[in-house]
Amino acid sequence: MLTSTVCAAVSAAGLGIAALTAYRKRFLAATRIAAFALIPVGLVMTGVIDWVTSIVLKPTVWAGFGVLALSAVLFTISRFVERRRGIGGRKERKAAAASRPEAVAPAASAPSLGAGRAAQPAPKGKQAPGRDLAPKDDFSDIEAILKKHGI
Template identity: 65%
Template structure:
């Protein structure tokens, strides 16, 4: 009963302030103040205030919030420990078995290349000066295309 009275008084005061603001020719601000001042009375009319008042003064509701907080804390703690360890037990076990399944020398089955037979990134007969010139010619072509 008291919560409804307080909300009604707040709405009435807000509407009074909105009227004074509108009298000063600040209509946009007055409309905004009126919108904010109608919220408490709307909450009273929908029954939200009564529900909140009943919940706020109920020991059972507060115990329920405490249980929810404890549950959240347990979830957060287990998640932090899981991250620190590097995943869940199943994920660690799967990673361990995958590491055991992998060959001792994974590249042993691939044909090895001799040091002299490695393919290089550029042909051996092309000197470095020409590649630099090619790079500049590409840049020149781009600049010419844009009229620079």
């Protein structure tokens, strides 16, 4: 009964503030304040306030929250110790990787020319100009750009 009275008083005060705000021609803000002011009355009318007060005032409920918190702390500590010791960690993964069989074709990703084929030299007759000149250095273009900018 007391919680219902408090919620009604809070809502009445909020609606009064909303009316003053609307009087000052700030209708959008007044609408928001009125919306927030009606929440406590709505909670009382739906019975949520009685449910919350019955939870808050029971010691067994708080003991249950304490047990849940203890469970979460124990779980967190066990995970931390497990990672710290390496149980289920790197050592076991390395051992599992070492015991795995080798790949069927370890060089399968390497490019091949196929059986019986040899690399054919490029025809010497018609080549694009500059194709036969191998660059002296892979970074010669980059060095030229840097020198151009004085770096």
